[in-house]
Amino acid sequence: MFICDISVFNKHGKQLLDTYLEPLQVDWREMVVLLVVEKVPGIAQGRLTPFLQTDKANVTKLLQTMEHQGLLQREEDPEDHRSRTCHLTTKSLALLPKIHDTMKKWEDHCFRGLTVEELALFATLRRKVGYNLTGHFDL
Secondary structure (H helix, E strand, C coil): CHHHHHHHHHHHHHHHHHHHHHHHCCCHHHHHHHHHHHHCCCCEHHHHHHHHCCCHHHHHHHHHHHHHCCCEEEEEECCEEEEEEEEECHHHHHHHHHHHHHHHHHHHHHCCCCCHHHHHHHHHHHHHHHHHHHCCCCC
16 A cells, blocks of 8 residues: 555655764754755744654754754744744754765665666656645655
């Protein structure tokens, strides 16, 4: 069943990713935050929730931990004083190239044995299934 496949990919994929990330002293959740903030500097912390598969309270706790570790800086949003924005630090900026290398190794591990054609087909199918589930074409 498709839902079981997704569950297995999700669980084992994150476990393997955490193993790859261990030398960098970050886990998959922290990596996701850093990659999203890299793409969207100053993102409101509430917008990170969908990427982390958890609730706002757990995201806040994660961001506080990352801030304490020097990986993230949060600031009051000047347009909405109830909201906080997220920014990379010098420490996280230095870590990002290693994270990108680690992601490449992890993806190579996940997709080993697939041909270029199979990878292209997978990308097409991923976009179509993603659209069917979310209404967004490119996830």
